[in-house]
Amino acid sequence: MTSPSATLTVDRDALAANLRAVEAACRAEVAPVVKADAYGLGLPQVLPTFLEQGARAFFVARTAEGERLREMLGGRSAEIFVLDGVAPGRAARLCAADLIPVLNDAGEAEVWRTLGDGRACAVHVDTGLNRLGFRPEQAADLARDLGGLRVELVMSHLACGSEPKHPLNRAQLEAFRAVRSLFPGARASLANSAGAFLGAEYGFDLARPGVSLYGGGPFERPDPRIAAVATFSAPILQVRRVPPGESVGYGASYTADRDRDVAIVGAGYADGVLRAAFPSGAVWFDGAPRPLLGRVSMDLIAIDVSDCPAARPGELVELFGSNLPVDEAAAMAGTIAYELLTSVGPRVTRVAA
Numbered sequence: 001m002t003s004p005s006a007t008l009t010v011d012r013d014a015l016a017a018n019l020r021a022v023e024a025a026c027r028a029e030v031a032p033v034v035k036a037d038a039y040g041l042g043l044p045q046v047l048p049t050f051l052e053q054g055a056r057a058f059f060v061a062r063t064a065e066g067e068r069l070r071e072m073l074g075g076r077s078a079e080i081f082v083l084d085g086v087a088p089g090r091a092a093r094l095c096a097a098d099l100i101p102v103l104n105d106a107g108e109a110e111v112w113r114t115l116g117d118g119r120a121c122a123v124h125v126d127t128g129l130n131r132l133g134f135r136p137e138q139a140a141d142l143a144r145d146l147g148g149l150r151v152e153l154v155m156s157h158l159a160c161g162s163e164p165k166h167p168l169n170r171a172q173l174e175a176f177r178a179v180r181s182l183f184p185g186a187r188a189s190l191a192n193s194a195g196a197f198l199g200a201e202y203g204f205d206l207a208r209p210g211v212s213l214y215g216g217g218p219f220e221r222p223d224p225r226i227a228a229v230a231t232f233s234a235p236i237l238q239v240r241r242v243p244p245g246e247s248v249g250y251g252a253s254y255t256a257d258r259d260r261d262v263a264i265v266g267a268g269y270a271d272g273v274l275r276a277a278f279p280s281g282a283v284w285f286d287g288a289p290r291p292l293l294g295r296v297s298m299d300l301i302a303i304d305v306s307d308c309p310a311a312r313p314g315e316l317v318e319l320f321g322s323n324l325p326v327d328e329a330a331a332m333a334g335t336i337a338y339e340l341l342t343s344v345g346p347r348v349t350r351v352a353a
């Protein structure tokens with residue numbers, strides 16, 4: 001008998017549907033953000049669907065991620081934007097892999113002028129997040145004298161997009177409108193997943209969604225417009241009866257109040273089951289959520305399958321997916337879908353179906 005292992009399965013139809021849903025919401029071209037191995041789902045598992053759906057621009061964080069994407073594209077043409085920008089020692093690699101740096105300050109602009117071989121760049125303007133990018137007045141200085149830079153895209157990033165009523169959203173929108181007018185030849189991009197669902201005025205030319213393509217709601221909770229894409233499953237390895245008064249797992253943190261049937265499942269924190277999932281967490285099995293019993297260990301969790309005769313070795317439980325939304329599973333561990341998805345470990349098999 002071949003025993004199943006922990007697996008992250010990408011539903012390609014759902015992935016395509018989410019791309020269309022984001023596009024419909026913001027009425028802009030969708031450039032998928034595929035940093036961190038496509039939010040943990042696996043670049044090879046998602047790229048064919050994005051290409052089939054007509055995506056021709058992508059965002060990554062690191063140069064190495066861009067190089068990998070360029071290689072996976074084979075000969076197919078696509079724009080690859082690198083959010084980290086350019087450092088002097090990176091310019092040659094960006095040029096060699098035909099990557100477009102997203103410049104963050106005047107120093108990077110100077111590096112790209114001298115080492116960028118006349119190639120296109122993007123400009124990141126910080127309108128309120130205070131993370132990467134030119135301040136608006138610095139962007140105005142740049143726009144006044146590009147010094148030969150070919151600015152293909154001007155972008156900014158929302159701080160509070162996942163809170164639609166937050167006043168910073170509109171303030172950033174207004175600031176971005178002013179900034180983009182300084183670069184009349186460039187396309188404009190403001191919206192991440194959340195921004196795309198704030199309304200078409202946030203769409204500009206290009207949207208940069210990540211999490212909602214991969215099944216996370218734009219507002220950090222399940223959203224009817226977004227389909228589950230990633231299903232994280234793991235096999236039951238053993239089922240045991242624990243009598244009342246005995247404890248389960250490290251630290252004896254759970255004690256059975258009565259006879260409990262406990263399924264030991266082959267996924268632990270090394271696979272991306274967050275240790276903080278206990279005591280609030282649950283997995284989905286046989287039509288219902290099944291609470292975690294005791295601490296998450298490196299390779300295993302224990303779940304309550306009392307009164308659940310379907311629980312047998314080899315059966316698969318769902319850690320998140322179409323029955324247990326990734327946003328809900330994340331909330332049970334005190335975090336957000338982004339962290340849960342990108343925590344899925346390297347020994348978990350990735351497949352697309």
Ligand SMILES: *Cc1c(COP(=O)(O)O)cnc(C)c1O
Nearest residue numbers: 033157192193194208209210211
């Ligand atoms: C990660 C990232 C995105 C994608 O954000 P989501 O919230 O996952 O849609 C877009 N833009 C920038 C600058 C990012 O860093």
